[in-house]
Amino acid sequence: MPLPYSEIVMEHFRNPHNVGQIENPDAEATEGSPACGDMVAVYLKVDEETKRIEDVKFESYGCASNIATGSIITDLAKGKTLDEAKQITWQEASEALGGLPSIKTHCSVLAVDALRAAIQNYEERHGLVNEREPTTEALVRKRLKRVMNPMVGLDLIRTDMVKEIDVSAGVVRVVIDLPADHQFASNIRHEILEKLEHRWDVDEVLIDFSGG
Amino acid sequence: MLEDVVYFDNAAATRLDERILEAMEPYFFDLYAVATSQFGYSLGIDARDALEDARSRIAARLGAQPDELVFTSGSTESSNLALKGVVQAVGKGSGQIVITPLEDFPVLYSARTLGKQGYEVSTVRVDETGRVDLDHLREIVTPDTTLVSIQAANQEIGTTQDIQAIGEICRENGVLFHTDATHSFARIPLDVSEVPVDLITVAAHTIHGPKGIGALFVRDGTPIQKWMDGGFQEFNLRPGVENIPGAVGFAKAVELVTPEETGRLQGLRDRLTDRLLEIPHTRVNGHPVHRLPHNANISFRFVEGESLLLHLDMRGFAVSTGSACFSRSLEASHVILGIGGDHERAHGSVRFTFGRYNDEEEVDAVSEAVSEVVRELRRISPLGKDKS
Numbered sequence: 040m041p042l043p044y045s046e047i048v049m050e051h052f053r054n055p056h057n058v059g060q061i062e063n064p065d066a067e068a069t070e071g072s073p074a075c076g077d078m079v080a081v082y083l084k085v086d087e088e089t090k091r092i093e094d095v096k097f098e099s100y101g102c103a104s105n106i107a108t109g110s111i112i113t114d115l116a117k118g119k120t121l122d123e124a125k126q127i128t129w130q131e132a133s134e135a136l137g138g139l140p141s142i143k144t145h146c147s148v149l150a151v152d153a154l155r156a157a158i159q160n161y162e163e164r165h166g167l168v169n170e171r172e173p174t175t176e177a178l179v180r181k182r183l184k185r186v187m188n189p190m191v192g193l194d195l196i197r198t199d200m201v202k203e204i205d206v207s208a209g210v211v212r213v214v215i216d217l218p219a220d221h222q223f224a225s226n227i228r229h230e231i232l233e234k235l236e237h238r239w240d241v242d243e244v245l246i247d248f249s250g251g
Numbered sequence: 252m253l254e255d256v257v258y259f260d261n262a263a264a265t266r267l268d269e270r271i272l273e274a275m276e277p278y279f280f281d282l283y284a285v286a287t288s289q290f291g292y293s294l295g296i297d298a299r300d301a302l303e304d305a306r307s308r309i310a311a312r313l314g315a316q317p318d319e320l321v322f323t324s325g326s327t328e329s330s331n332l333a334l335k336g337v338v339q340a341v342g343k344g345s346g347q348i349v350i351t352p353l354e355d356f357p358v359l360y361s362a363r364t365l366g367k368q369g370y371e372v373s374t375v376r377v378d379e380t381g382r383v384d385l386d387h388l389r390e391i392v393t394p395d396t397t398l399v400s401i402q403a404a405n406q407e408i409g410t411t412q413d414i415q416a417i418g419e420i421c422r423e424n425g426v427l428f429h430t431d432a433t434h435s436f437a438r439i440p441l442d443v444s445e446v447p448v449d450l451i452t453v454a455a456h457t458i459h460g461p462k463g464i465g466a467l468f469v470r471d472g473t474p475i476q477k478w479m480d481g482g483f484q485e486f487n488l489r490p491g492v493e494n495i496p497g498a499v500g501f502a503k504a505v506e507l508v509t510p511e512e513t514g515r516l517q518g519l520r521d522r523l524t525d526r527l528l529e530i531p532h533t534r535v536n537g538h539p540v541h542r543l544p545h546n547a548n549i550s551f552r553f554v555e556g557e558s559l560l561l562h563l564d565m566r567g568f569a570v571s572t573g574s575a576c577f578s579r580s581l582e583a584s585h586v587i588l589g590i591g592g593d594h595e596r597a598h599g600s601v602r603f604t605f606g607r608y609n610d611e612e613e614v615d616a617v618s619e620a621v622s623e624v625v626r627e628l629r630r631i632s633p634l635g636k637d638k639s
Contacts, residue, residue, distance in 0.1 A: 098631055127394065
């Protein structure tokens with residue numbers, strides 16, 4: 040079949056593992072939104088003593104690469120400790136799936152983000168984090184490493200698309216080196232907003248497109 | 252028996268009808284010469300006669316004169332010629348162009364290009380079914396408007412426009428009117444002796460004809476210039492060696508589209524729509540009545556279109572979706588967003604378009620498959636958990 044997806048991706052898409060909700064989960068998180076086209080929810084059951092993930096389930100509203108990544112990432116996380124599971128990268132998930140089309144990277148990164156967010160949710164619920172990190176230029180830069188440049192399937196920072204980051208008084212300003220009417224501009228805008236606008240100390244996110 | 256692939260994407264391309272191939276064949280192997288003038292060699296004169304015969308037959312379907320029809324490589328080129336050719340001929344360098352937000356890409360992006368060159372592009376409001384707000388059109392069109400370009404029928408949601416009323420508003424202001432009729436041509440009658448329209452885009456690929464042939468109707472006296480440089484073919488409006496087999500195939504394709512067939516396709520469409528609306532949280536996009544007879548566009552809440560499309564593909568069905576994940580630009584359908592739909596509605600929209608080779612058995616099979624897949628995708632979706 041001339042599909043852009045590997046056989047492993049298609050198998051996970053057809054019969055995704057660990058689908059559904061966990062009743063009374065120890066932690067949960069949702070990443071993405073219907074607006075951006077993909078949404079993943081992850082639920083965790085964690086052994087309080089060993090901090091090992093006893094059960095993990097996911098739900099997906101998204102495309103094939105989103106569903107397949109949710110399936111593989113929950114397979115990979117099951118039985119691991121929270122600290123081990125935190126280290127699972129998108130690259131590992133992608134390799135385990137036999138590769139993903141670069142244009143679909145952001146859909147699958149979302150599933151990895153949801154797992155990490157669920158772990159963070161567990162840590163917050165159980166008092167394992169005590170202070171909230173303030174939003175700084177360095178943090179924004181770190182977050183933008185998770186926003187893909189769909190033209191090449193690498194992140195915005197690595198592809199040198201971010202011209203400027205400015206954080207002051209709750210306002211984050213990011214300048215992207217693309218014309219505002221570029222075919223991916225609004226897509227990139229959505230993703231940046233998603234990564235930053237819900238931060239506890241951010242009131243406004245301004246995204247400027249400076250390319251000509 | 253179901254074929255290997257059950258095809259419901261006839262708005263994108265259609266299977267060629269064998270009778271059309273048969274009509275075209277002599278112009279590949281026997282009468283392959285270019286169309287020469289009446290003083291040329293006989294092979295070229297015969298080729299020219301075939302081209303002119305095809306032109307008359309297609310023009311007749313529009314109630315037009317043969318010399319009002321310019322052959323092009325398809326609807327993209329026809330719409331580019333209409334917008335850029337008229338603007339260039341009028342030659343003011345600035346002015347206003349009026350379009351709808353739902354136009355297909357050739358009109359949308361030709362207008363955007365002209366916008367960058369100094370033209371003001373105004374977008375007329377449409378309602379939630381995609382119909383043009385005629386009062387708003389009356390407000391924004393003035394005698395200074397250069398061109399109004401409003402599609403006859405929408406490529407995705409199938410909504411048809413009141414071309415007569417729009418044409419009259421243009422006439423009252425002495426403004427030129429172009430319509431992209433790619434998706435309605437031959438299926439919905441349009442007669443230029445009655446309807447005040449100056450330019451019409453048509454093509455063969457939507458009516459079981461070959462790809463790569465289309466035409467632009469240009470009403471006699473309309474200011475227009477060619478925008479590609481080359482020879483003097485096609486009334487000096489479209490340079491290049493004429494696609495004579497294509498033109499012959501196009502004429503045959505037009506001849507084979509009958510009201511009876513279109514009625515049959517409408518029956519299939521209604522049958523599918525009725526079945527799919529039995530699925531909870533499902534809605535029709537576009538106008539319930541003023542729509543293409545062979546188009547159904549339906550949004551399924553809580554599911555994403557690319558996944559739906561892929562599952563249907565694995566079961567042997569070809570459909571299209573307005574989901575961002577499916578598009579090359581990762582942009583959700585500008586049409587669904589343009590009628591006030593949100594991203595979720597666009598992501599969950601599926602277009603079924605019917606053609607000559609679809610039958611009831613296929614409709615029943617696809618409606619069954621869609622119900623199954625939607626149920627499965629909703630099971631794994633985090634959205635709408637109170638759904639049935």
